[in-house]
Amino acid sequence: MNLTVNLTNASYDIIFERSGIGHIDAYWGKGEKTFILTDSGVPEIYSRKVASCCKDAYIHTIPQGEASKEIKYLLEIWQKMCEYSLTRTDRIIAVGGGVVGDIAGLAAATYMRGIKFYNIPTTVLSQVDSSVGGKTAIDFEGYKNIIGAFHQPSGVLIDADTIKTLPKRQISNGLAEAVKMAATHDEELFKRFENADYEDMAQIESLLRDAVNIKREVVQRDEKELGERKALNFGHTLAHALESTLAFDELYHGECVSLGMKVMCSGEVRTRLEKIFDKLSLPSEFPVSPDSLIDICRHDKKCSGDDITIVYVDKIGSFELRKITFSQFADYIKGVSEI
Numbered sequence: 001m002n003l004t005v006n007l008t009n010a011s012y013d014i015i016f017e018r019s020g021i022g023h024i025d026a027y028w029g030k031g032e033k034t035f036i037l038t039d040s041g042v043p044e045i046y047s048r049k050v051a052s053c054c055k056d057a058y059i060h061t062i063p064q065g066e067a068s069k070e071i072k073y074l075l076e077i078w079q080k081m082c083e084y085s086l087t088r089t090d091r092i093i094a095v096g097g098g099v100v101g102d103i104a105g106l107a108a109a110t111y112m113r114g115i116k117f118y119n120i121p122t123t124v125l126s127q128v129d130s131s132v133g134g135k136t137a138i139d140f141e142g143y144k145n146i147i148g149a150f151h152q153p154s155g156v157l158i159d160a161d162t163i164k165t166l167p168k169r170q171i172s173n174g175l176a177e178a179v180k181m182a183a184t185h186d187e188e189l190f191k192r193f194e195n196a197d198y199e200d201m202a203q204i205e206s207l208l209r210d211a212v213n214i215k216r217e218v219v220q221r222d223e224k225e226l227g228e229r230k231a232l233n234f235g236h237t238l239a240h241a242l243e244s245t246l247a248f249d250e251l252y253h254g255e256c257v258s259l260g261m262k263v264m265c266s267g268e269v270r271t272r273l274e275k276i277f278d279k280l281s282l283p284s285e286f287p288v289s290p291d292s293l294i295d296i297c298r299h300d301k302k303c304s305g306d307d308i309t310i311v312y313v314d315k316i317g318s319f320e321l322r323k324i325t326f327s328q329f330a331d332y333i334k335g336v337s338e339i
């Protein structure tokens with residue numbers, strides 16, 4: 001069953017269909033010109049299948065990895081869009097993970113002041129989180145997602161078959177974000193994560209769909225992240241600090257988020273999170289000591305101000321936004337503060 005994201009100025013469907021990438025024209029038409037963005041790690045067959053459903057398609061491939069979310073690649077994309085004579089009524093389709101979706105979305109938001117953007121997320125993380133909500137971005141000057149825009153997609157297609165080619169570690173990485181949705185919003189879904197068999201793709205698919213539904217509801221209530229949507233940053237303050245310091249791909253985004261969540265919650269919640277993370281083989285230890293982590297945060301633009309707003313989960317299915325000082329934040333990291 002598909003989901004509709006109802007927003008003030010735009011609504012779009014999230015289509016769930018196995019093998020759906022082979023007939024996207026049934027949903028989105030053949031279009032005139034379609035600029036397809038993918039990366040070198042995404043099996044080529046996916047973008048070729050999408051292209052075969054379009055009247056006239058151009059596939060542009062960027063190198064895989066976070067390093068491609070850079071201005072250099074955005075410039076290259078703009079250049080190719082101009083060369084391909086893409087017009088205001090044409091469209092961009094992203095076929096890939098969060099990296100491809102984020103930069104393609106920003107290209108769509110900026111080219112000719114905004115053209116249609118469709119997203120076909122092919123990683124668990126992008127299916128459950130980044131493809132829904134309209135946040136687009138690139139990294140700049142060492143800061144993640146610091147240049148970006150809100151640009152809602154015109155449609156999202158989640159084809160569960162595409163995740164069959166993902167390594168297990170990438171599946172767990174994405175599921176960490178799905179656990180985050182349940183931890184902050186839905187205890188029943190959280191229990192399903194606790195009891196799930198992660199070898200069973202059908203179970204994973206059903207968990208993903210219900211987690212996406214939470215994201216959809218939150219985005220509908222708070223499109224521009226002025227309030228409730230901040231809850232989806234649970235685990236992210238520390239995750240961003242970690243990501244800014246670790247070597248490329250030492251830990252993936254969802255892995256850092258799983259570590260971050262364990263710090264910003266009560267002991268009872270931590271125990272329950274850890275059981276799920278163990279099943280998913282997510283990292284159990286911080287790769288740096290609490291003192292170095294505090295030091296990293298002190299130098300991180302996003303958490304070095306006087307006050308930091310963190311998301312705290314005291315009880316599964318709920319959250320609090322807490323405004324705390326940096327020294328209180330350091331206490332959380334050292335594990336001394338719980339309330």
Ligand SMILES: NC(=O)c1ccc[n+]([C@@H]2O[C@H](COP(=O)([O-])OP(=O)(O)OC[C@H]3O[C@@H](n4cnc5c(N)ncnc54)[C@H](O)[C@@H]3O)[C@@H](O)[C@H]2O)c1
Nearest residue numbers: 041042064097098099100122123125126130135162165166
């Ligand atoms: N916009 C948002 O709201 C939002 C939310 C969360 C995360 N993000 C962003 O998402 C990015 C991370 O996304 P990600 O985890 O999807 O990483 P990613 O896009 O780098 O994909 C991970 C790897 O998997 C490969 N891949 C993609 N699909 C595949 C498939 N089906 N089979 C085999 N390999 C495949 C890619 O080539 C890449 O090497 C980060 O840049 C993060 O900032 C954005």
Ligand SMILES: [Zn+2]
Nearest residue numbers: 177236253257
């Ligand atoms: Zn995230």
